[in-house]
Amino acid sequence: MLNIDNLQATVADKPILKGLSLSINAGEIHVIMGPNGAGKSTLAYTLGGRPGYEVTGGSAMLDGQDLLALDPHERAAAGLFLGFQYPVEIPGVSFVQFLREALNAQRKGRGEEPLSGGEFLKLAREKAALLRLDMDMLKRPVNVGFSGGEKKRAEMVQMGILDPKLAVLDETDSGLDIDALRVVGDGINAIMRRPDKAVLLITHYQRLLDYVKPDFVHVLAGGRIVKTGGPELALQLEEEGYEAVAA
Amino acid sequence: MTALLPTRKDEAYRYADLDALAPLWPVAVERIVLADGEQRALSIIESGQAPVARELAVVLGKGARLDLRVLNAGFAYARIAVRAELGEEAEFIFGAAQLANGQQVQEIVTEVLHAAPGAISRQTVRSVAGGQATTNYLGKVRVAKGADGTDGEQSVRAMLLDRTAKANAKPELEIFADDVKCAHGCAVGELDAGGLFYMASRGIPPEQAKALMLQAFIAEAFAGAADEEALLAQALERLGEVL
Ligand SMILES: Nc1ncnc2c1ncn2[C@@H]1O[C@H](COP(=O)(O)OP(=O)(O)O)[C@@H](O)[C@H]1O
Ligand SMILES: [Mg+2]
Numbered sequence: 001m002l003n004i005d006n007l008q009a010t011v012a013d014k015p016i017l018k019g020l021s022l023s024i025n026a027g028e029i030h031v032i033m034g035p036n037g038a039g040k041s042t043l044a045y046t047l048g049g050r051p052g053y054e055v056t057g058g059s060a061m062l063d064g065q066d067l068l069a070l071d072p073h074e075r076a077a078a079g080l081f082l083g084f085q086y087p088v089e090i091p092g093v094s095f096v097q098f099l100r101e102a103l104n105a106q107r108k109g110r111g112e113e114p115l116s117g118g119e120f121l122k123l124a125r126e127k128a129a130l131l132r133l134d135m136d137m138l139k140r141p142v143n144v145g146f147s148g149g150e151k152k153r154a155e156m157v158q159m160g161i162l163d164p165k166l167a168v169l170d171e172t173d174s175g176l177d178i179d180a181l182r183v184v185g186d187g188i189n190a191i192m193r194r195p196d197k198a199v200l201l202i203t204h205y206q207r208l209l210d211y212v213k214p215d216f217v218h219v220l221a222g223g224r225i226v227k228t229g230g231p232e233l234a235l236q237l238e239e240e241g242y243e244a245v246a247a
Numbered sequence: 248m249t250a251l252l253p254t255r256k257d258e259a260y261r262y263a264d265l266d267a268l269a270p271l272w273p274v275a276v277e278r279i280v281l282a283d284g285e286q287r288a289l290s291i292i293e294s295g296q297a298p299v300a301r302e303l304a305v306v307l308g309k310g311a312r313l314d315l316r317v318l319n320a321g322f323a324y325a326r327i328a329v330r331a332e333l334g335e336e337a338e339f340i341f342g343a344a345q346l347a348n349g350q351q352v353q354e355i356v357t358e359v360l361h362a363a364p365g366a367i368s369r370q371t372v373r374s375v376a377g378g379q380a381t382t383n384y385l386g387k388v389r390v391a392k393g394a395d396g397t398d399g400e401q402s403v404r405a406m407l408l409d410r411t412a413k414a415n416a417k418p419e420l421e422i423f424a425d426d427v428k429c430a431h432g433c434a435v436g437e438l439d440a441g442g443l444f445y446m447a448s449r450g451i452p453p454e455q456a457k458a459l460m461l462q463a464f465i466a467e468a469f470a471g472a473a474d475e476e477a478l479l480a481q482a483l484e485r486l487g488e489v490l
Binding site: 066 | 270372439444446448449453456466480
């Protein structure tokens, strides 16, 4: 589903990704772990097409489509979802309006009919319930006044509504207490654990992996994948640290 | 009223488009007088092709309340000037939005005098400028001697859509009384790039994302207005062209 080959990217002219390769098949959940500053968020942003993250080499294909040739909103319509490490606040724009316009813009991009107001609200209610987020929160401006944990749950509600093929989730578990962690983990499984979908989970901690069982674990250091293993690699990293394991 | 056209040296005309103003000069003063305890809501929408200049003189009696909203959404020079004199415990709500593009100049000029104790004034001005357009806000709040318990608020923000667009904003306070609560905030900026990327990452195309943010921005000037929907609808129509 996702094929990243020798990807190189700079931020403010500074090389961050230095030849990163990674393949994810449909139905798989992959995890990326790595020290602070390794380039994990840079990978997520580069896949999403954030301005300022410049690709200087390599390729990234989503289901055979050249992701890097698309504008950010087209990447979303192609099936990419980015879970933000720091979800952005948008004053004055309600989640409901924001997500309805987002979903219908994606559907339009794919040549599908827009969802009516009623259909959309039904969908939103269902996904909010799945993540135990009060529907009233979605009537408020996007992320404004949300706690860290609420923002992360709202990210997952968005993922549920937008129904992507591939989710790249950047530290979705940070800022969550134990109960919220379970809710988010269950949400990821319910929404994304399907034969036609895939997940790239960026995390620092093994604890989310108790709920979301990965197929592969990769270590990202110095802008490259330096080690790949199964779920046991995450446990080993937690015990021994990045330096010992990835050296 | 003078027949002499103002010059750049006149503070209130510092950023005006004097060439566009010349044929409109002198500008007749429109008087709005509210008796003691009277309440009124008024909306001014400018959306035409021709230059406009208006001069409003507002007098609010004791306990009177005026809710005045202005939308500058026309295609040429537009200047709306408001002088307001507030009596005891009068309330003046002023919300204005401007949307300019091309070479256009739009301006809102206010002078609010708290002449007696306990009056409230709340001004909210939101301007959007694209292309080589200029938006201006010159707003003076004066609190007369003895006008204790005054509550004056100015919230002024401008959004520039292009590097070539300009916004001038000058909120001013002149206070000769004690026990006065006056606050002003003033900011000129660009649309939040982080917010725009967040929207794009969810599938919203750039133009639509900008429109959503600007819609929310402009709506702050019209919150609670009697004509809120009409004002917003007209603003949105113009927004589509400015973007
Ligand atoms: N906007 C930016 N400007 C300059 N340097 C940046 C910027 N964003 C990230 N970096 C740098 O890129 C490197 C990788 O950062 P990041 O991808 O956020 O790491 P991680 O998510 O793995 O902690 C770090 O050295 C960081 O300082
Ligand atoms: Mg990061």
